[in-house]
Amino acid sequence: MSELLQFVLSGVTVGAIYAAVALGFTLIYNASGVANFAQGEFVVVGGMTAAALITAGVPVYIAGPLAVIAGMIVGIGLYKLAIKPAGKAPLVSLVIITIGSSIFLRGVMQIVFDKQIHRYEGFSGDEALRFLGATILPQSLWIIGGSIFVFALLAWFVGHTKAGRGIRATASNRLAAVLVGINTGRSMNLSFALSAAVGALAGVLATPVTFTTYDAGVLMALKGFSATMLGGVGNPFGALVGGFAIGLIEAMTAGYISSDYKDAAAFIVILAVLFVMPQGLFGRRTTERV
Amino acid sequence: MSLAKLGACASALALLVATPALAEIKIGASLAVTGPASFLGDPEAKTLEMLVKQLNATGGINGEEVELVLYDDGADPNKARTFATRLIEEDEVVAVIGGSSTGATMAMAPLFTDAEIPFVSLAGAVVIIDPVKEYVFKTPHTDRMACLKIFEDIKKRGMSKIGLISGTGGFGKSMRAQCLDVAGEAGVEIVADETYGPGDADVTPQLTNIANTAGVEAIVNPGFGQGPAVVTRNYAQLGLKMPFYQSHGVASDSFIHLAGDAANGVRLPATPMLIPGKLADDDVQKAAVTSYIADYKATYGEAPSTFGGYAYDAFNMVVNAIKAKGSSEPQAIRDGLEETSGYAGVTGVYTMSATDHLGLDLTAFRMLEIQEGTWVPVE
Amino acid sequence: MNPTLKAFLITAALVVAGALIFPSSYYFRVGSLIWINTLSVTGIVVLLGYVGLVSLGHAGFFAIGAYAVAILPAYGVPSGAAFLIGAAVAGGLALMVGRPILKLSGYYLAIATLGLGMLIWMVLTKESWLTGGPDGMVVSGFNPRHWFAAVGIKMKTTEAWYWLSGIFATIGVVLAVNLGNSPWGRALRAVHDSDVAASSLGVDVARAKVVAFAISAVYASVAGSLLSLANGYITPDTAGFMHSVEMVTMAVLGGAGTVYGAIVGSMILTALPQVLTVVAEYEHLVLGAVMVATMVAMRNGLVPALAALAHRWRSE
Numbered sequence: 011m012s013e014l015l016q017f018v019l020s021g022v023t024v025g026a027i028y029a030a031v032a033l034g035f036t037l038i039y040n041a042s043g044v045a046n047f048a049q050g051e052f053v054v055v056g057g058m059t060a061a062a063l064i065t066a067g068v069p070v071y072i073a074g075p076l077a078v079i080a081g082m083i084v085g086i087g088l089y090k091l092a093i094k095p096a097g098k099a100p101l102v103s104l105v106i107i108t109i110g111s112s113i114f115l116r117g118v119m120q121i122v123f124d125k126q127i128h129r130y131e132g133f134s135g136d137e138a139l140r141f142l143g144a145t146i147l148p149q150s151l152w153i154i155g156g157s158i159f160v161f162a163l164l165a166w167f168v169g170h171t172k173a174g175r176g177i178r179a180t181a182s183n184r185l186a187a188v189l190v191g192i193n194t195g196r197s198m199n200l201s202f203a204l205s206a207a208v209g210a211l212a213g214v215l216a217t218p219v220t221f222t223t224y225d226a227g228v229l230m231a232l233k234g235f236s237a238t239m240l241g242g243v244g245n246p247f248g249a250l251v252g253g254f255a256i257g258l259i260e261a262m263t264a265g266y267i268s269s270d271y272k273d274a275a276a277f278i279v280i281l282a283v284l285f286v287m288p289q290g291l292f293g294r295r296t297t298e299r300v
Numbered sequence: 301m302s303l304a305k306l307g308a309c310a311s312a313l314a315l316l317v318a319t320p321a322l323a324e325i326k327i328g329a330s331l332a333v334t335g336p337a338s339f340l341g342d343p344e345a346k347t348l349e350m351l352v353k354q355l356n357a358t359g360g361i362n363g364e365e366v367e368l369v370l371y372d373d374g375a376d377p378n379k380a381r382t383f384a385t386r387l388i389e390e391d392e393v394v395a396v397i398g399g400s401s402t403g404a405t406m407a408m409a410p411l412f413t414d415a416e417i418p419f420v421s422l423a424g425a426v427v428i429i430d431p432v433k434e435y436v437f438k439t440p441h442t443d444r445m446a447c448l449k450i451f452e453d454i455k456k457r458g459m460s461k462i463g464l465i466s467g468t469g470g471f472g473k474s475m476r477a478q479c480l481d482v483a484g485e486a487g488v489e490i491v492a493d494e495t496y497g498p499g500d501a502d503v504t505p506q507l508t509n510i511a512n513t514a515g516v517e518a519i520v521n522p523g524f525g526q527g528p529a530v531v532t533r534n535y536a537q538l539g540l541k542m543p544f545y546q547s548h549g550v551a552s553d554s555f556i557h558l559a560g561d562a563a564n565g566v567r568l569p570a571t572p573m574l575i576p577g578k579l580a581d582d583d584v585q586k587a588a589v590t591s592y593i594a595d596y597k598a599t600y601g602e603a604p605s606t607f608g609g610y611a612y613d614a615f616n617m618v619v620n621a622i623k624a625k626g627s628s629e630p631q632a633i634r635d636g637l638e639e640t641s642g643y644a645g646v647t648g649v650y651t652m653s654a655t656d657h658l659g660l661d662l663t664a665f666r667m668l669e670i671q672e673g674t675w676v677p678v679e
Numbered sequence: 680m681n682p683t684l685k686a687f688l689i690t691a692a693l694v695v696a697g698a699l700i701f702p703s704s705y706y707f708r709v710g711s712l713i714w715i716n717t718l719s720v721t722g723i724v725v726l727l728g729y730v731g732l733v734s735l736g737h738a739g740f741f742a743i744g745a746y747a748v749a750i751l752p753a754y755g756v757p758s759g760a761a762f763l764i765g766a767a768v769a770g771g772l773a774l775m776v777g778r779p780i781l782k783l784s785g786y787y788l789a790i791a792t793l794g795l796g797m798l799i800w801m802v803l804t805k806e807s808w809l810t811g812g813p814d815g816m817v818v819s820g821f822n823p824r825h826w827f828a829a830v831g832i833k834m835k836t837t838e839a840w841y842w843l844s845g846i847f848a849t850i851g852v853v854l855a856v857n858l859g860n861s862p863w864g865r866a867l868r869a870v871h872d873s874d875v876a877a878s879s880l881g882v883d884v885a886r887a888k889v890v891a892f893a894i895s896a897v898y899a900s901v902a903g904s905l906l907s908l909a910n911g912y913i914t915p916d917t918a919g920f921m922h923s924v925e926m927v928t929m930a931v932l933g934g935a936g937t938v939y940g941a942i943v944g945s946m947i948l949t950a951l952p953q954v955l956t957v958v959a960e961y962e963h964l965v966l967g968a969v970m971v972a973t974m975v976a977m978r979n980g981l982v983p984a985l986a987a988l989a990h991r992w993r994s995e
Binding site: 045118228273274280 | 727733779783787795797798801924928931935960961962963967968971975
């Protein structure tokens with residue numbers, strides 16, 4: 011029994027990170043219709059910046075926010091330099107643009123930082139907490155709490171603030187939003203900045219557990235897609251649930267089936283979801299207009 | 301119609317920009333400086349560059365300067381093979397060091413054999429020198445040797461039932477296969493066999509499964525990169541107490557840094573590079589180890605890793621071969637390499653022969669234990 | 680001029696031009712890679728350019744062909760037959776998986792193909808008893824030099840490979856252009872513009888998509904078999920996500936709508952890393968920047984952009 015609990019705790023820890031990636035991904039997709047293959051790089055920017063600052067002696071409670079801000083800057087940069095100039099480009103161009111951006115970012119990080127693996131101390135220390143025969147690291151609680159908190163914060167922001175409603179309006183129908191006087195450019199900037207912030211925060215929280223290195227972003231983005239598909243593209247709650255679900259599926263596969271194919275779990279899930287219920291768990295069924 | 305041709309001409313022109321050949325002795329290298337194996341290739345490249353600079357500052361070899369032609373293959377065998385052709389044809393090197401990964405090495409080896417250019421690989425798999433190929437040598441200990449050394453220590457401590465948890469990358473997978481292969485002859489039994497992916501953040505399910513296996517006495521973790529650090533942290537998190545062995549893939553200070561306190565008590569086979577201060581004064585490797593570490597720190601501001609050490613020894617053996625033979629012709633270098641005897645390098649004492657192009661035996665490994673965040677030799 | 684003949688002449692001319700100007704084996708080696716890439720990217724053009732479907736997993740099919748010629752000879756199958764078997768497996772897999780996958784569109788399709796490619800990569804990496812695992816396996820097969828020697832032409836191995844891959848690429852290009860201009864090809868292009876309109880004209884849209892998918896898979900597989908034999912060694916990364924991205928980028932860079940785009944895209948992206956070795960530290964940076972800049976500035980690719988330029992220049 012404690013075995014199962016251990017697997018669950020493991021899955022939930024990893025799942026929280028996937029959820030954060032999926033959440034950020036959903037934000038950008040909702041705002042701009044772009045599937046951002048560079049989403050994983052935001053996580054790495056957050057983690058690497060925080061690690062670099064902490065190594066340089068900056069206290070964690072300053073390094074963290076600074077790292078998140080660094081992520082936001084990268085996000086805005088991505089929008090302004092790569093996505094906005096592309097305008098109404100066809101799907102394949104947008105895919106290549108975001109993938110190209112992620113390659114570019116990786117190149118930059120190699121140079122600005124280095125190619126080593128980094129980590130720093132957990133915020134509440136590294137002693138494991140024991141709980142009904144299973145263990146969990148305090149940092150894992152930070153990660154899980156962080157993901158849920160971010161989700162709640164975003165939900166409040168998008169639902170109850172003017173800027174947030176601007177984002178929703180722009181995402182829903184850009185032309186209409188312009189017509190009612192919403193500054194859509196600012197809304198787009200904000201969406202990208204928020205998405206990157208979410209990713210960077212995930213990176214900052216996760217590094218004590220997962221470590222960080224300049225090329226960790228690719229796999230993370232792929233797992234994040236998986237989570238988004240499972241939860242339903244465009245639905246933030248779906249992203250949250252999807253992330254945790256993928257984490258749990260992976261942990262159960264490793265624990266009960268075969269640790270070899272644990273990574274395959276995420277991709278099998280993608281295919282299964284896409285074949286059987288493309289709209290995911292919580293997505294809306296879209297009808298294509300002719 | 302002419303546009304496609306225009307495009308073709310432009311590209312062809314770009315290709316024709318080749319670096320002109322000027323220096324005296326050209327040694328080539330194709331390493332994984334970037335990419336998933338940069339853990340290996342980056343220190344290797346830095347070491348080679350440092351050594352070449354040092355050598356030229358003291359007049360080169362027999363008065364001739366050495367030029368290093370270094371390419372970054374990113375551990376991609378496709379790229380490596382192209383660079384191999386380039387090194388042979390365009391740069392006309394007399395010896396090659398490299399192939400940080402087994403894949404890149406195996407893709408390049410046939411070309412160097414055909415061109416009769418000696419090739420010293422920096423990759424781990426035993427297939428590189430077994431069966432022996434005339435022009436192919438290697439410096440890193442084989443994973444097979446690491447398994448034997450670990451099993452030897454386990455038996456010394458009176459245990460025999462082992463749980464394996466390996467990374468699924470090339471290094472971990474290859475070492476796992478070797479461990480399974482030699483377990484019988486070493487007198488140990490593998491009772492649990494789990495794996496984890498290279499980017500995994502949590503392996504508590506796998507460790508839990510191993511811990512729950514009846515009779516398991518020790519855990520061995522073949523792998524490198526961040527995986528072993530995660531495994532080690534999870535091992536401590538779960539409160540496991542049985543003896544825990546890592547592989548030579550994490551024989552570096554960064555492992556202790558990443559694994560933190562959890563690393564205390566972990567044992568692994570390593571080169572003396574990790575214990576320079578604890579080597580006896582009459583240890584033949586002491587001089588090389590201390591000077592390498594000091595020079596690398598002075599040049600790059602950080603301690604070198606074992607992988608850099610393999611490049612160090614490969615380069616020095618090539619240089620020694622040239623000096624011994626008094627010639628920098630590829631054939632002479634090859635013969636000189638094969639005649640290496642008792643070369644006390646930083647990763648071991650090498651003695652090659654026509655049937656042994658690795659030149660190391662189990663004594664090249666020292667069993668180390670991590671105590672209070674530092675490396676301590678185990679007697 | 681008959682477009683198929685035109686395509687043949689241009690491609691053949693490029694192959695011969697290369698053979699004439701290349702001074703050493705190194706250039707022939709890069710040239711072989713260019714033609715092998717041209718072959719696989721032509722398949723992408725058929726799928727993306729003609730029908731308009733984005734696949735981010737085609738490296739999986741490439742790897743099937745590559746591993747077929749690596750694995751089968753150990754069981755007594757000659758390399759030539761292994762080529763065909765690999766192509767058949769790739770095509771068969773595409774037909775099987777194609778039906779459900781191609782019901783999706785846009786990003787869903789792209790991600791589904793990505794998942795497929797990743798799964799193929801995983802199987803190749805995990806099943807080391809068959810594939811040699813992540814370290815890969817040696818590939819022994821024929822050396823085309825012997826064929827040319829048999830008809831009295833002496834040449835080095837790299838040169839022979841250049842000619843062989845050039846011949847394959849030419850055949851591939853000609854077939855693709857022929858397909859594009861055939862009634863079948865026009866049906867494919869109709870699907871590109873609008874599924875619904877095409878189906879209202881009587882085109883069996885689902886079948887058209889699956890067949891295009893299978894054709895592009897076969898192209899990839901044959902290219903993979905060639906590369907595997909030319910390299911003498913193969914690793915699972917050949918099936919990786921980055922390789923799939925590379926294939927699509929080559930198509931899109933050159934111009935996915937036309938097979939000439941495949942040729943130009945392959946040339947540029949194969950030669951670029953060789954040229955960038957002088958600034959190896961910045962390779963990723965430059966590559967990423969090139970990808971973004973091209974898509975922003977010339978979203979239809981290089982060939983159409985140059986064609987438009989030439990057109991404007993000519994009409995002034």
